[in-house]
Amino acid sequence: MPTAATDMTDEQRKAFVTAYLKAFDNGGTGHDGTPVLDFFAEDADFFFPKWGLAHGKPEIAKMFGDLGGSITSVRHHTWAFTWVLSGTDLLAVEGTTHGEHRDGPWRVGQPEWGAGRFCGVFEVRDHLIHRAFIYLDPDYAGGDTARYPWL
Structure with missing residues (x-):
């Protein structure tokens, strides 16, 4: 359960999450050299579709390694x-987003039903991410079409 906002403003939280996502886009390093894992609390929770729930920085690092093995670039x-x-x-x-997956490129809207749209829910306090739940279709290259007759 999130606590009342006391140490950061909403604008500071937005800037912090944006800096984290830019670090992710930059191969895991912020513009000031901050490693992407340093954006997280030691006991943070991170959910990513088709990977599951990672608890704590060591599991988050494993998840990032697993995902990084399939994504060449993302913006x-x-x-x-x-x-x-x-x-x-x-x-x-x-x-x-747009980017390159090992199975091919993706760009939001190309095709309209494809990858490139996401929603992320973050809990940020004390200038650290304590919870990040990302919701998206992880079929970046759009190869999983046989199971969806409307495609």
């Missing part, structure tokens, strides 16, 4: 983010 379109702010430590961001 979050930070200029087009839609934020949902709660006035507490919890915030959500809806956004779009």
Whole structure:
């Protein structure tokens, strides 16, 4: 359960999450050299579809390693983010991406039903991410079509 916002403003939380996503886009390093794992609390929880729930920085590092083995590059379109702010430590961001997966490239809207849209729910306090749940279709290259007759 998120706590009342006391140590950071909503704008600071937005900037922190944006810096984290830019570090992820930059191969795991922030513009100031901060490793992406340093954005997380030691006991943070991170959920990613088809991977599951990682608890703590060692499991998050494993998850990032697993995901990094399949994604060559990713760019979050930070200029087009839609934020949902709660006035507490919890915030959500809806956004779009493009990039290269080992199975091929993706770009939001190409095709419209394909990868590239995401929603992330974050709990940020004390200038650390304590919870990150990412919701997206991890079929970046759009290869899983046989199971969906409308495609």
